[in-house]
Amino acid sequence: MKQVVAFAVAITLAAPLAAQEGDTDDGLTLMERGAQMFFEGIMREMEPAMKDLEGLAERMGPELRRFVDEMGPAFAELMKQIDDFSAYHPPEMLPNGDIILRKKTPEEMDKAPLDDGEIEI
Template sequence: MKRTLPFVVALWLAAPVALAQEPDEPGLSLMERGAQLFMEGILKEMEPAIEEFQGLADEMGPALRQFANEMGPKLSELLEEIEDWSVYQPPEVLPNGDIIIRRKPDHPLTPPDTPTEPAPQIEL
């Protein structure tokens, strides 16, 4: 406490002096002011869409929570089973509604136990 007390007192005394100083720049430059006005205009244009999106999010919130509660454990099981996603093609939705994830044809199901090429031999 004894070490921090002088530091706290110095900060307390320096605060009014720092607040009393005027900033070096009198205001925003023309480019900064133009960028600020541009952003304000975009926000005014987007405000109705943002409010509509907020309403949609409020409506869909309970359904998304229920989906996460039901599908969360199954998705975690799927993630544990699949080690490398790069060996699979993107998911496909079949006409009957089933979703399949096919393995890419250039990746074997299991690595071969024996080498596919014969080992090099030394001629005597």
């Protein structure tokens, strides 16, 4: 175990020296230049997908604006009626496919939630 710790310390101390010795002409270390090349490669690979996404956004833009114009007021009215989502149980799907939201009772609202760091999905 001591050998592993000593090796890790030696590598940690030697890495900055090796990086300094490996400076390239433009002032970047080999690690920085490698990271730059990696991200440039990713950008080249993603360029066609980004152009496709841009085209899709241009085609869908007018339809999305129309949807927001029509549904925006209805959604705002719904949000006024709901008030606070913590006052409701998670949605349930019934066997027939209906989705229901049950409001919590006052007793359930008074109970402190379990704070074990997990979220039930």
